[in-house]
Amino acid sequence: YRRITLALKNLSFTINHKCVQRLMQSMQLKSCIRAVKYRSYKGKVGKIADNVLQRQFKAERPNQKWVTDVTEFNVRREKLYLSPIMDLFNGEIIAFQLQRRPLFGLVKDMLST
Structure with a gap:
C-alpha cells in the first residue's frame, strides 16, 4: 500500500x-514482496595488509616465506573452510585448520598449531 x-x-x-x-x-x-538480492561486496572493510612479497612467490631457503589463505569447499551440501600455511620454498603445508564457519578463530588456531 x-x-x-x-x-x-x-x-x-x-x-x-x-x-x-x-x-x-x-x-x-x-x-509482491521481492526477495533482496544477496551481494557479498561491502566495499572497503578493515585494514588492507601491505604487499610484502611483491609477487615474488619463490623462496631461496626453507621457512623464509610462508603464505596462508582461507578456502571454501562444498562437501555433501555443506560448506567447509580450510586455512593452510604453505612454505614457498617447496610448497609444503606447514599447518592447516578445517572448520565449518569462517571465523577469525580458524586462522588464529591454525597459527598456534
Whole structure:
C-alpha cells in the first residue's frame, strides 16, 4: 500500500495511507514482496595488509616465506573452510585448520598449531 499511496500522491490525489490499505484489503490486492538480492561486496572493510612479497612467490631457503589463505569447499551440501600455511620454498603445508564457519578463530588456531 505504501507504493500505491506514493503513486497517488504523485498524481496529486490527497488520500490517507490507511484508506489505501483498507481499499486494497477489501479488493484483496496484495503487493509482491521481492526477495533482496544477496551481494557479498561491502566495499572497503578493515585494514588492507601491505604487499610484502611483491609477487615474488619463490623462496631461496626453507621457512623464509610462508603464505596462508582461507578456502571454501562444498562437501555433501555443506560448506567447509580450510586455512593452510604453505612454505614457498617447496610448497609444503606447514599447518592447516578445517572448520565449518569462517571465523577469525580458524586462522588464529591454525597459527598456534
